Amino acid sequence: MTTQDAGMTQSSVRSANLALVLGRIVANSGSISRADIAHQLGMTRSTVSRLVDDLVIGQLVEEGETVAGARGRPAVPLGLRGGTVISLGLEVNVERLVATVVDLRGEVRSVAQRDVDVVAMTPAEAMTALAALAEEALREEAGEDVRVSGAVLALPGLLDRDGRRVLRAPNLGWEGAEPPALWDFTFNGGRIDLHAANDIDCSALTVIREDPGGSFLYVTGEVGIGSAVALDGRLMTGRHGWAGELGHVCVDPDGALCGCGANGCLETVAGARFLLAAAGQPTMDALVEAAASGDPRTLAAIEHAARSLGIALGAALNLLDVSTVRLGGHLGVLEPWLSGPLGDELGVRVMWARHSGIEVETVSEAPLRSAKGAGLAAQSGVLTDPAGWIAPLVER
Ligand SMILES: [Zn+2]
Structure with a gap:
């Protein structure tokens, strides 16, 4: 190995280590110290300290007020720096x-x-x-x-x-x-420079940031039904970046024609336009109101959507072994009515449901997600x- 090779190797090791240290700070911004990072990454404290110092000088990371750490030792919490x-x-x-x-x-x-x-x-x-x-x-x-x-x-x-x-x-x-x-x-x-990306994948990145390291299936009711899969805090985008089209999983081969050209996609039952038509309601607000007042046609449409969602989600969970489902958009809004029949379907369809339990949570409405x-x-x-x-x- 020439000296130059050794130098390059050293600098690439430093680059990789900087990324690892920064990754720990991203996942625990404001509540992690140099000692925590050293412990989590199996690095020496002095190595971590040098890397953190560079990240601070480089304006990516900032130090908070010293607090009493484990066993009373003072610790300086590290967080991502805003605005630089x-x-x-x-x-x-x-x-x-x-x-x-x-x-x-x-x-x-x-x-x-x-x-x-x-x-x-x-x-x-x-x-x-x-x-x-x-x-x-x-x-x-x-x-x-x-x-x-x-x-x-x-x-x-x-x-x-x-x-x-x-x-x-x-x-x-x-x-x-x-x-x-x-x-x-x-x-x-x-x-x-600009890159374009799928909007649901982008909103899932926001949800991942709120739950670093989490594994979940995110399903959101928009004009259609969007979904994305997070595994250990990473978006599972698939071979071409096209993974997560839960809205076009078939829930009824004899069902209505979907915008994609196939019949009976989940979207044709649980997508906003189809759901409103089935319930005979003009807007989602009206639909929620009708559900709250017990309108039978609305409740039947929501139950049908919930069971169809259960069929599609059940297949996805069986494939992925992910036990948390996050519902957003109108599916989140309708969760109080969806959760019963959806839970029943998942309990029957997901092989391991009795052994792990499946959490269905809602993601709060956030128009900028x-x-x-x-x-x-x-x-x-x-x-x-x-x-x-x-x-x-x-x-x-
Ligand atoms: Zn479709």
């Missing part, structure tokens, strides 16, 4: 455009949004409007030291692997569009390669 490295989390949906600025702590620092009929716009018009919103959202953050790690656009559709081209987006009609090619944006003199998750996705480069981000400051 930020990202743009963007969202395009059928009825609105959103730009958020998200910091490393996962906090949304500013939001600019416009309610608009996106379907009536061309992708180019929408992307121009989005860039104006991004500029507005960034205006408050324009300090000289601020760095933008990137921009991710959450959209309701399937994308190619590189996050460039939209393959399917029936609700938007953006098939074949390339949002990154329609995006030209600079900040503090530097070009900010996709945009925020897009912002988190735009930080993944910082978290996987902190060495590159801190280098200019550490070497100063």
Whole structure:
């Protein structure tokens, strides 16, 4: 091995270790010390200390007030630093455009949004409007030291692997569009690259941030039914990034025609449009009201949706061995009525239900969840390669 090889190996070990240490701080921001990290990663305290010092100088991590640690020893809690490295989390949906600025702590620092009929716009018009919103959202953050790690656009559709081209987006009609090619944006003199990502995957990233390391199936009722799988705190995206299409799992081969072209998908029973039609209600608010007042047609429609959800979820849980289900969107809102029949179906269908138990929880309503998750996705480069981000400051 030449000296140069040894040097490269050393620097790649340092890069990998910086990422490991930062990963521990992401998972326990504000409540982890150097000693905790050393213990968790099996590293020496002095190695961890040096790495943490670099992350602090590099402005990714900050130290809190000293507190009494284990056995009374003083400990300095470490947390992610807000406001030094930020990202743009963007969202395009059928009825609105959103730009958020998200910091490393996962906090949304500013939001600019416009309610608009996106379907009536061309992708180019929408992307121009989005860039104006991004500029507005960034205006408050324009300090000289601020760095933008990137921009991710959450959209309701399937994308190619590189996050460039939209393959399917029936609700938007953006098939074949390339949002990154329609995006030209600079900040503090530097070009900010854009990637596109599936909106449900983005919202799942937000849910994962709230439960680091968690394993769960996230199912959310939107225009359709979206879902995503988290295993040990990582999004399971599949071979091409297309995993999690629970909404198009068949629950009735003789069922109604779905927007995807198949019959009897879960979406055709539990998706908002179909559910409202079955219940004979004009809006989700009206449906909730009708359910609360015991309207038999509404309750029957919800029960049918719950049983169908149980069929699809039962298959998914049998395949995945995940025992927590998080319901969002209208499925979360309807949980009080869904949970009984859904629990019955899962209890019968999931092989191991009697041995592990299945938790069905609701995820609180948060209209910015996709945009925020897009912002988190735009930080993944910082978290996987902190060495590159801190280098200019550490070497100063
Ligand atoms: Zn379908």
